[in-house]
Amino acid sequence: MDLFLQQTFAGLAFGGVYACVALAVVMIYQATDHLNFAQGEMAMFSTYIAYTLLHHGVPYWWTFLLTMAISFAGGVLVERIILRPVEGTGVLNEVIVFIGLIAIFNSTAGWIWEYTIKPFPSPFPKETLIPFKFIGPHDLGVIGVTLLVLAAVFLFFRFTPVGLAMRAAAQNPDSARLVGIRVGWMLALGWGLAAAIGSVAGMMVAPIVFLEPNMMAGILLYGFAGALLGGISNPVGAVAGGFMVGVLENLVGTYVPFIGSQLKLSVALVLIVAVLVFRPSGLFGYVVVKRV
Amino acid sequence: MGDQSKPETRELAALASGARLSRRQVVGLVAALAAALVLPWFLSDYRTFQFTLAIIYAIAVLGLNILIGYNGQFSLGHAAFYAVGAYTAAILMDPGGVAYYWTIPAAGAVCLVVGFLFGLPALRLEGLYLALATFALSVATPQLLKYDAISKWTGGVQGVAIIKPDPPFDLPISQDRWLYYFTLVVMLVMFVGAWNLLRGRTGRALKAIRDNPIAASAMGVNTALYKSLTFGVSALYTGIAGALGAIAIQFVAPDSFNLFLSISFLVGVVIGGLASIPGAVFGGVVIVFIPNLAEQVSKAAPWAIYGIFLILFMYFMPTGIWGFIRMLYARFTRGRRAG
Numbered sequence: 125m126d127l128f129l130q131q132t133f134a135g136l137a138f139g140g141v142y143a144c145v146a147l148a149v150v151m152i153y154q155a156t157d158h159l160n161f162a163q164g165e166m167a168m169f170s171t172y173i174a175y176t177l178l179h180h181g182v183p184y185w186w187t188f189l190l191t192m193a194i195s196f197a198g199g200v201l202v203e204r205i206i207l208r209p210v211e212g213t214g215v216l217n218e219v220i221v222f223i224g225l226i227a228i229f230n231s232t233a234g235w236i237w238e239y240t241i242k243p244f245p246s247p248f249p250k251e252t253l254i255p256f257k258f259i260g261p262h263d264l265g266v267i268g269v270t271l272l273v274l275a276a277v278f279l280f281f282r283f284t285p286v287g288l289a290m291r292a293a294a295q296n297p298d299s300a301r302l303v304g305i306r307v308g309w310m311l312a313l314g315w316g317l318a319a320a321i322g323s324v325a326g327m328m329v330a331p332i333v334f335l336e337p338n339m340m341a342g343i344l345l346y347g348f349a350g351a352l353l354g355g356i357s358n359p360v361g362a363v364a365g366g367f368m369v370g371v372l373e374n375l376v377g378t379y380v381p382f383i384g385s386q387l388k389l390s391v392a393l394v395l396i397v398a399v400l401v402f403r404p405s406g407l408f409g410y411v412v413v414k415r416v
Numbered sequence: 417m418g419d420q421s422k423p424e425t426r427e428l429a430a431l432a433s434g435a436r437l438s439r440r441q442v443v444g445l446v447a448a449l450a451a452a453l454v455l456p457w458f459l460s461d462y463r464t465f466q467f468t469l470a471i472i473y474a475i476a477v478l479g480l481n482i483l484i485g486y487n488g489q490f491s492l493g494h495a496a497f498y499a500v501g502a503y504t505a506a507i508l509m510d511p512g513g514v515a516y517y518w519t520i521p522a523a524g525a526v527c528l529v530v531g532f533l534f535g536l537p538a539l540r541l542e543g544l545y546l547a548l549a550t551f552a553l554s555v556a557t558p559q560l561l562k563y564d565a566i567s568k569w570t571g572g573v574q575g576v577a578i579i580k581p582d583p584p585f586d587l588p589i590s591q592d593r594w595l596y597y598f599t600l601v602v603m604l605v606m607f608v609g610a611w612n613l614l615r616g617r618t619g620r621a622l623k624a625i626r627d628n629p630i631a632a633s634a635m636g637v638n639t640a641l642y643k644s645l646t647f648g649v650s651a652l653y654t655g656i657a658g659a660l661g662a663i664a665i666q667f668v669a670p671d672s673f674n675l676f677l678s679i680s681f682l683v684g685v686v687i688g689g690l691a692s693i694p695g696a697v698f699g700g701v702v703i704v705f706i707p708n709l710a711e712q713v714s715k716a717a718p719w720a721i722y723g724i725f726l727i728l729f730m731y732f733m734p735t736g737i738w739g740f741i742r743m744l745y746a747r748f749t750r751g752r753r754a755g
Binding site: 159206209213214216217219220223225226228231235345349356393394396397400401 | 685686717723
């Protein structure tokens with residue numbers, strides 16, 4: 125039982141990170157109707173910016189806010205400058221541009237900061253007030269931050285005019301333009317927000333996996349899987365999906381003997397695909413009814 | 417990724433009517449073929465080997481293009497089928513002792529079955545979800561190939577080494593040039609096959625499914641069967657390319673069949689030209705030579721240059737290299753007629 129609890133909580137801790145990335149993925153999906161494959165690399169780059177700021181003696185929480193602001197601006201710029209020219213030339217063309225962005229961010233980060241693994245500090249205290257058996261303070265902090273970001277995103281989309289305008293621009297660009305929403309800028313804003321959330325994910329992940337240019341590759345995959353499992357149309361579902369993927373991966377690796385750590389990634393993905401075969405729009409997603 | 421960009425309707429019309437090649441096209445094809453035949457005599461063995469690889473990737477890109485470009489199904493997992501083809505060939509050759517040319521049809525047959533079986537559950541998934549499922553396939557492949565229980569055949573992490581074939585009948589050409597001609601012949605067979613498949617009734621059915629699946633099934637197209645079969649045929653092409661790749665590189669190792677390979681195929685499809693058969697050739701060339709070119713531009717951050725190349729391609733040739741050539745050709749001929 126102890127082993128079960130321990131593995132479940134360890135899974136939840138990693139799930140928090142996946143949930144954060146899944147949330148960023150869903151954000152950009154809601155605001156732009158696209159999945160951004162370069163999300164992970166953008167988050168990695170943001171984390172390097174945070175690393176540089178910390179290195180120059182900026183206090184942690186100021187760094188945190190500054191990094192979010194810089195990432196927001198960076199996300200807006202990437203949309204305006206790089207994505208704008210290929211808009212409307214087809215989904216696959218945009219995917220190729222995303223692949224290009226991945227290569228650029230990854231290679232540039234390696235070039236500026238080198239490929240050596242760097243430690244990244246955790247903002248949370250070394251010990252919790254009430255010592256907790258199964259989960260460390262940083263992991264608790266990650267889960268807390270994820271839930272906070274989720275709440276902020278939910279409030280933003282649900283109760284602010286800008287949030288409403290963004291949803292409208294993504295779901296029905298033509299009608300949105302007719303009621304006076306500047307659709308192009310809403311897309312840019314969506315990219316900015318997603319980059320900012322991604323930077324939070326990056327800063328939360330870095331103390332666990334250490335900072336290096338390839339740190340987000342696997343995590344983005346899980347985040348992506350979590351988002352699809354929970355339902356790409358639903359931020360709460362995406363967060364739940366992220367946690368589920370974390371727990372599932374850990375439990376499968378622990379309890380199914382012939383799988384072990386060698387195949388746990390594959391098995392987790394196969395399970396997710398199996399779920400999707402029976403519920404094609406995710407566990408908590410909305411089923412879109414098409415009229416013919 | 418549900419709605420793929422629609423290729424030019426003119427090309428569709430030409431293909432859909434089962435058109436024969438025009439005289440200009442025949443002249444162009446013969447010229448291209450002649451160029452391909454004399455090419456290795458101007459190049460070193462290493463360059464010849466690179467072009468052999470480009471031809472192999474062109475076959476794989478054509479396979480993926482049949483799936484994405486003509487049938488509208490997305491795949492990030494074609495490295496898996498490439499790996500199945502490569503391992504089939506390697507295992508047949510090394511413990512099996514089968515001659516290298518017999519491994520090609522064998523790899524194709526195995527991949528046809530594997531692809532068809534994968535295509536069945538994939539029927540339930542569309543767009544992003546299909547992308548995730550195939551992505552999972554891509555991630556799982558190296559791990560499965562390394563799995564202990566089957567390492568007796570696959571060689572585990574070490575992979576399988578095979579011997580480069582000698583030219584037959586004591587032909588006085590180097591092994592690399594012989595391999596180049598061998599892959600060229602296989603490519604021609606595969607391309608003619610694809611052309612025949614796509615210009616007739618089957619091709620029309622595939623495109624109908626891509627453009628409007630509901631209308632296609634209303635017209636009596638067996639959507640499920642065609643979609644799974646397309647997955648199978650696409651895997652067959654990629655598997656044959658994988659077998660050729662194993663023979664050319666003389667080695668198969670699990671980590672070479674990673675996600676990057678799948679992404680490279682996708683890059684080849686889009687940059688070569690979506691839903692075009694000649695585009696696949698350019699796709700293969702791009703996969704082999706653009707990373708090399710990027711490395712020559714900047715040793716420090718070659719992949720950043722690669723990324724910039726990809727983005728520039730999409731800015732200036734949104735319909736791919738073949739689309740660009742067609743556009744130039746159309747402009748040139750129109751100008752001449754007017755003048």
